[in-house]
Amino acid sequence: MAFAIKAEVRDPWAKTLAFIAQKTMYGGKHIAKGDTLFVFASENEGGHGLIARAVVTSAEKVAKKRGIKRQTPRVSVSVRRTALAKRSLGRNELKPFNNWSDGQPQTELNFKFYRQATNKIVGISDEVAAFLAELF
DSSP states (O other): OEEEEEEOOSOTTOSEEEEEEEEEETTGGGOOTTOEEEEEEOGGGTOOEEEEEEEEEEEEEEOOOTTOSSOOOEEEEEEEEEEEOSSOOSHHHHTTOOOTTSOOHHHHHIIIIISSOSOEEEEOOHHHHHHHHTTO
């Protein structure tokens, strides 16, 4: 399966990255070792969108906290970078794709990442994965 993450990335050139206790949405909680992960450096933390493709080397669910009724599932993942992005893709490039029913891969990314701008891991469709793969 393929996933995408929008998170703070302190070193975009690092060969390995760790993302601790990340929120998950749209099936992101199913991420597992061996999955492909497209890494977006969050604009909320000074990043510029898509930076890398990686393979998940470990994925662990984070236990829910006691006494809190509604909690977004969280996971901690470690990844090994397999490629650096050759083209830019971030909030500015995806903003025009806001017709939620048009079926375009850019629209799916805009919806999942920027409609609610929190950092998160999301599951992506095969079409989005193929589109993103073209940017490497």
